[in-house]
Amino acid sequence: DGGITQSPKYLFRKEGQNVTLSCEQNLNHDAMYWYRQDPGQGLRLIYYSQIVNDFQKGDIAEGYSVSREKKESFPLTVTSAQKNPTAFYLCASSIQGQGRGEQYFGPGTRLTVT
């Protein structure tokens, strides 16, 4: 089965702790994305990567960090500098440079920081 996996589905952390969210895809897609979604809101782009070992900040990158050491993996670290980390986090991937950029999304990780 091809697709995107995110783990864990639910994550609880204490304030002041860094936490890393996992995202893996076996679709052989070049591009990967991280979004944040708050209740009743649309998706806001945190970071995106169009190729291995390269990534760019999205609209709300402050307090987050990413790495792209492998094509299939794009982990997101929520650092203690993120003021309001509690949210629903979505990872996506797409073919880059061809086609019309249809994005495939993972099931999401719901992070709660108290």
Added chain:
Amino acid sequence: LAKTTQPISMDSYEGQEVNITCSHNNIATNDYITWYQQFPSQGPRFIIQGYKTKVTNEVASLFIPADRKSSTLSLPRVSLSDTAVYYCLVVASGGSYIPTFGRGTSLIVHP
């Protein structure tokens, strides 16, 4: 990037046809119109994409007028399971692009 405008919410009843319109006045020549569906606590799912006139698949139809400044997603005979948020995006063909999701349209289907 072309900005899109769509209604915040819509209500319908089971068995009715639902049409959700999206405005994209500054769409570029090489832009495609794409719609996604999102259920609560899940990632969005691609529904349909088109460039002009009409596109139909097993889930929905997409109507795009000649000037392409708007588009209409049509869901035939909706059921309770169609209750979801629907996002309209304008994306460039080929090359790199960063899709921007607005708040979408929250569709509630009543029994």
